[in-house]
Amino acid sequence: MNTLIFKNKLNHKCAMLKPNAFVVLLMMVLSFGCKKKEWDAFYGRPDDLAPPIYQVLEQRGNFTTLLQLIDKSGYKQTLNTGAGYWTFFAPNDAAFDAYFKSGKFSGVAAIDSSTARAMVQYMLIYNKFSSSRLDDYQASENNTGWTENEAFRRRTAYYTGFYHDESTQGPIVAIADNRNNISTSLTGNYVPSDYNNKYITYFKDNYFSNATLTAADYNYFYPKSNYTGFNVLGASVVTPDIDAENGMIHEIDQVIDPLPSIDEYLKTNPNYSSFWKILNRLNTNNTVQYIYNEEATQRYQILSKSSDKVYVKAYSALLSYSPNNENFLKEGDNDGQKDCWTMFAPTNSAVDNYVQHTLLRYYPSLDSVPLEIITDFLNAHMFPTVVWPSKFSMTVNSFSEPARFDPISDVVDRKVLSNGFFYGTNKVEQADIFSTVFSEAYLNPKYTFMTRLFESSGLSLLIGKSNIPVNILLIPDAVFAQAGFTYNASSEEFKYNGSTNGVPDRLERIIRTCVFFGNYKNEMDDLSGSGIVKSGDADNEGEYIKFNNNEIWTSGLEDAGIAAHVDSSKTATNGKVYYVDQVLSYSDNGVGYQLSNLAPDESSSFYYFWQLLKNASSVFNVSTNSIIGNTGFSTLFVPTNEAIRSAVMDGYLPGDKLTGEPKFNSTNVNDMELVRKFLQYHILASHTAVVDGNTDPAKYDTDLKDDLGTTYQIKVQNDKDAMTLTDDYNRTAHVIVAQSNHLASRCVIHLIDNYLKYN
Numbered sequence: 001m002n003t004l005i006f007k008n009k010l011n012h013k014c015a016m017l018k019p020n021a022f023v024v025l026l027m028m029v030l031s032f033g034c035k036k037k038e039w040d041a042f043y044g045r046p047d048d049l050a051p052p053i054y055q056v057l058e059q060r061g062n063f064t065t066l067l068q069l070i071d072k073s074g075y076k077q078t079l080n081t082g083a084g085y086w087t088f089f090a091p092n093d094a095a096f097d098a099y100f101k102s103g104k105f106s107g108v109a110a111i112d113s114s115t116a117r118a119m120v121q122y123m124l125i126y127n128k129f130s131s132s133r134l135d136d137y138q139a140s141e142n143n144t145g146w147t148e149n150e151a152f153r154r155r156t157a158y159y160t161g162f163y164h165d166e167s168t169q170g171p172i173v174a175i176a177d178n179r180n181n182i183s184t185s186l187t188g189n190y191v192p193s194d195y196n197n198k199y200i201t202y203f204k205d206n207y208f209s210n211a212t213l214t215a216a217d218y219n220y221f222y223p224k225s226n227y228t229g230f231n232v233l234g235a236s237v238v239t240p241d242i243d244a245e246n247g248m249i250h251e252i253d254q255v256i257d258p259l260p261s262i263d264e265y266l267k268t269n270p271n272y273s274s275f276w277k278i279l280n281r282l283n284t285n286n287t288v289q290y291i292y293n294e295e296a297t298q299r300y301q302i303l304s305k306s307s308d309k310v311y312v313k314a315y316s317a318l319l320s321y322s323p324n325n326e327n328f329l330k331e332g333d334n335d336g337q338k339d340c341w342t343m344f345a346p347t348n349s350a351v352d353n354y355v356q357h358t359l360l361r362y363y364p365s366l367d368s369v370p371l372e373i374i375t376d377f378l379n380a381h382m383f384p385t386v387v388w389p390s391k392f393s394m395t396v397n398s399f400s401e402p403a404r405f406d407p408i409s410d411v412v413d414r415k416v417l418s419n420g421f422f423y424g425t426n427k428v429e430q431a432d433i434f435s436t437v438f439s440e441a442y443l444n445p446k447y448t449f450m451t452r453l454f455e456s457s458g459l460s461l462l463i464g465k466s467n468i469p470v471n472i473l474l475i476p477d478a479v480f481a482q483a484g485f486t487y488n489a490s491s492e493e494f495k496y497n498g499s500t501n502g503v504p505d506r507l508e509r510i511i512r513t514c515v516f517f518g519n520y521k522n523e524m525d526d527l528s529g530s531g532i533v534k535s536g537d538a539d540n541e542g543e544y545i546k547f548n549n550n551e552i553w554t555s556g557l558e559d560a561g562i563a564a565h566v567d568s569s570k571t572a573t574n575g576k577v578y579y580v581d582q583v584l585s586y587s588d589n590g591v592g593y594q595l596s597n598l599a600p601d602e603s604s605s606f607y608y609f610w611q612l613l614k615n616a617s618s619v620f621n622v623s624t625n626s627i628i629g630n631t632g633f634s635t636l637f638v639p640t641n642e643a644i645r646s647a648v649m650d651g652y653l654p655g656d657k658l659t660g661e662p663k664f665n666s667t668n669v670n671d672m673e674l675v676r677k678f679l680q681y682h683i684l685a686s687h688t689a690v691v692d693g694n695t696d697p698a699k700y701d702t703d704l705k706d707d708l709g710t711t712y713q714i715k716v717q718n719d720k721d722a723m724t725l726t727d728d729y730n731r732t733a734h735v736i737v738a739q740s741n742h743l744a745s746r747c748v749i750h751l752i753d754n755y756l757k758y759n
Helices: 003-043 053-060 064-073 076-080 093-101 113-123 205-210 215-221 262-268 270-279 294-304 348-359 371-379 437-442 445-457 477-482 503-512 518-523 555-560 591-598 607-614 641-649 669-681
Strands: 086-091 124-126 137-139 145-147 153-155 162-167 170-176 199-204 230-232 235-244 247-252 288-292 310-315 341-346 411-417 420-425 470-474 485-488 493-496 515-517 530-534 544-548 551-553 564-572 575-580 634-639 683-685 698-705 711-718 723-726 732-734 742-744 747-752
Touching: 053 064, 053 076, 053 086, 053 235, 053 247, 064 076, 064 086, 064 093, 064 113, 086 093, 086 113, 086 235, 113 124, 124 153, 162 294, 162 310, 170 294, 199 205, 215 411, 230 247, 262 270, 262 341, 262 411, 262 420, 270 341, 270 348, 270 371, 294 310, 341 348, 348 371, 437 445, 437 470, 437 564, 437 575, 445 477, 445 485, 445 503, 477 485, 493 503, 515 518, 518 530, 544 742, 551 555, 555 591, 555 742, 591 607, 591 634, 591 742, 591 747, 607 634, 607 641, 607 669, 634 641, 669 683, 669 698, 683 698, 683 711
Parallel strands: 086 247, 170 310, 341 420, 470 575, 634 747
Antiparallel strands: 086 124, 137 145, 153 199, 162 170, 199 230, 230 235, 235 247, 288 310, 411 420, 470 515, 485 493, 530 544, 544 551, 551 564, 564 575, 634 683, 698 711, 711 723, 723 732, 742 747
16 A cells, blocks of 8 residues: 555544544533632632731732842742731831831841841731730640630741851850750750740730739830830831731831840940950860751751861759750740740849859859859849739749849849840849858858868758858868768769768768758857757757867767867858858767766765666667667756655655665666666656757657556756756656756757656
């Protein structure tokens, strides 16, 4: 078949097919048209949908300058196409007119594209929020959801990113940390995927009402602005809730510049350079370090076409927060909506004076001051929460101490910044840790051993509070070392004569003998006289000490025949500090040691009691010189020899009833039982009583129990200069003060003028 024939046949077949193909094509078009109408009806743009943000601004006609700024910033496409979902705080033309008249810029033409971009980004916050939702917190914790009236901030589209800084190695490219540092992190706790976006603060009625704030709180920061119930920084919202396809517009009457962080503001303000230098120590006892970050470096090198490395500026994990962290705690993704940091920064003169007279009282320079002291000074001024102007006295720092400033006379500068509130002050926060009796140990390197003891025992939490009156005795490190006590910093262990056995308990008793609370504190206000005073917690049992003319005795010092001398004293905000030259040791001997010394022969009024006690095997352990079963605090009321003679005559002790001569070592079972009961009834169990008038009349348990286990008691009437005991028969005995107050281990021995009857 030739070519021509083939073409004719082919054309014929095609001609035969054309009508059918046309019908199919027509049906397809009709079908597609129907489906498109259905598609458009379901998925098409609704007729009542508002235009995108950019077009809404154009239509309203009073945002001409803002639109020019948007064009210059490169954000026109974002805001004109419906991309994203935003809330825009939009300054009107009048706001820009006032802004340009202020002299910062003459017009949009004078603003470079980077600045324009930053301005637009800072006025844009993520997601669409009507005015009724802005003061609600978007809680992500435990899927809580909306929490009403708890928010006053939102995250913006603006972040600073990379910048140039100075490290110990010289100029570097740095990036701000976006989390608070933690001690276990090698990266400064930096999260590369988080750009550390800045927040913007607004002020709404519902939040103010919920937080018990008033217009005065707003005007404290913005005295030239009117509080309207919906303000964004210093601006008022003129028209809220202008709807747009890709968000919500709130028209404002002032132009908003991007705000610096606390870190950025401090760095650029020379009035706080002294505080800034302490906050940014790079060398010895550093509070800041620059940590190389590989992911940040890769991102920077791609963006900048540079080979420079990037370092994260990480503040010490010992600080309450990182002043360059814009994110707040990040315990919930949005927790920066409901809280922020607060910084009270003293001026240079205030810092310099405080450093010289307080922090450097015992050190030549800050390089010698322990890092803990430096960070404690900083943390006293760093509140990890928002502190509103009206809430100074109610909001606390990490020490649980309020802002001790007068908002009117002490604050010389106040700013709302991107990550918190800032107050410049003309004085330093009077932190308890630097003003109480504890500070005299904490700040003085000669008393490091006692500082550790105060902290390990928990006493620092009490003696370091200005509202807890207390007097303390301070013992130098050298005296502890001479007595055989040492501390191993690497193992964090205390030792006594090279051993750790029983040392924590020994030191616990010693350190508690050095503190005096309540009424006992008052009795220690003047040591030039004489007295006997309970140490430790005022409401619990404690060791007693004696003093006379600035000399002090404990049971251990009395055993050694020496006294601790008070070298000097100082007055702190909550009490007095006495510097002494001996370890206030307790007696390692049993109470029998002290009794035997008090009763060397029959001429001693303690003699008969001691003879009875040491021969009573059911009460006294001769090998340990202690009363059996008596391991806690106790009091021995020792009847005089004459009183014991009376007890013999009355049949309460074995002996000659005619002469009253006691029988000390009878082997008769009944006699031994009489001695046991007599002795145990004259021993107070678990309580030490002295003549000081500090306890109300009360009945106290003795060591004596009946066959059913019921404890016998005696009533103790304790007055300032006398003590009266009343037994079960309403008989009384009186403490002979001149021959009493003898110290033993957790025990005091008194001589009394009568014996006590238990039945």
